[in-house]
Amino acid sequence: MKNIWRKLRENWLDFWEDDELDMDKKHLSQNDKRSLLYGGFMIGAVTFIFLSIGIMVGNIWTNHRNQKDMEELLGTIATYMATATDDEYEEIAQTIRHDLVYSQYGQDIENLIRYIPNTADGCCLERGFPERINLVFLNTGEAYGMEIFDETEPIESQRERGGTMITSGYDEISEAHLMMMSNPNMDSATASIDRGRGIVSAHKMKTHFCDDCIRKILTTVEDEFMDEAVIYDAEEKTFYPVTEGDLQIGDYSFHTYYEDGGYEIKIAYTGE
Structure with missing residues (x-):
């Protein structure tokens, strides 16, 4: 050197x-x-x-x-x-x-809405849900349980009680309707979703969801025909689009098909 x-x-x-x-x-x-x-x-x-x-x-x-x-x-x-x-x-x-x-x-809507300030007082998905599987309307942040049985009493007791349980929901922004009819004695349920006007307000989403959830939701509904609602697995914190096909979450199977301007979801309990 x-x-x-x-x-x-x-x-x-x-x-x-x-x-x-x-x-x-x-x-x-x-x-x-x-x-x-x-x-x-x-x-x-x-x-x-x-x-x-x-x-x-x-x-x-x-x-x-x-x-x-x-x-x-x-x-x-x-x-x-x-x-x-x-x-x-x-x-x-x-x-x-x-x-x-x-x-x-x-189509980069995620990049567009980043200019909208997030005014949510905590993410609506962090409040806790009585059921694992829920249908969530994006404009309102409201979640509707999609399970046939709840955890308040044994499944056999709910089967023996029988009857039909009805769950309904409404999104005033998109005018989408949800009507779910459950038959515990048959281990089945049917959910009907009428899309209404098919509108999703980014401003409304920013008042209900955190930015991380919004990014995941937008990725989930990208290129999907129905983008004003998602199926949410509260246990795995995973989003699924409402689209034609079959889906298995936990002890429940979902068969979704398009009919008369909306979606029909056949739900079946597959657990023991």
Whole structure:
């Protein structure tokens, strides 16, 4: 290592050797080297200054153009809103939503709603549920148990008591309805979900769910026909979409199919 450093030092000193008046040297003199370095430095400095000025002028022009475009856009929106009739207002709002929001974010709704502040006073899914399996409406945060038997008494006692139990739910935002009829003596139940308008409000979700649950829910319902409700496994903290097919959670099996604008879910108890 010492030999290497010594060799480098000798080459460096030889490079800067004062040989301006030595005519026998075959390489550039010290004066020539300094002139070249100085000239290169000045050319680089001037180039950097011109580039900086060009970038600064470009940024100023871009900001000015963006500000002008924004003023024109806001003026156009204000004009349309002010002159629209009641019949035209909703159509204009839908057009603005599509052109300004969906064109920018596409299907990345998760990235879009991050700009909405979360005002939930604790996540509604952390409150605890009497049943493991629940249907949760996303607009209201309300959960409806989907199990045939509860844990308040032995299953055999519930079977012997028989009868039909009815559970109903309603989402006032999407106008979706849930009607579930359970027959404990037959180990079966049927849940009917009428989609209504099929609307999901991100603002409402932000008042009921924590951001972590919202991300999981949005991933679950992505590309699904019904996205205003999910099936929630409170024990495993897992979300399932309401979609056609078969699903097994714990001691219950679910067979879901689409019918007359809604979903029918056949529920069966498969435990002992």
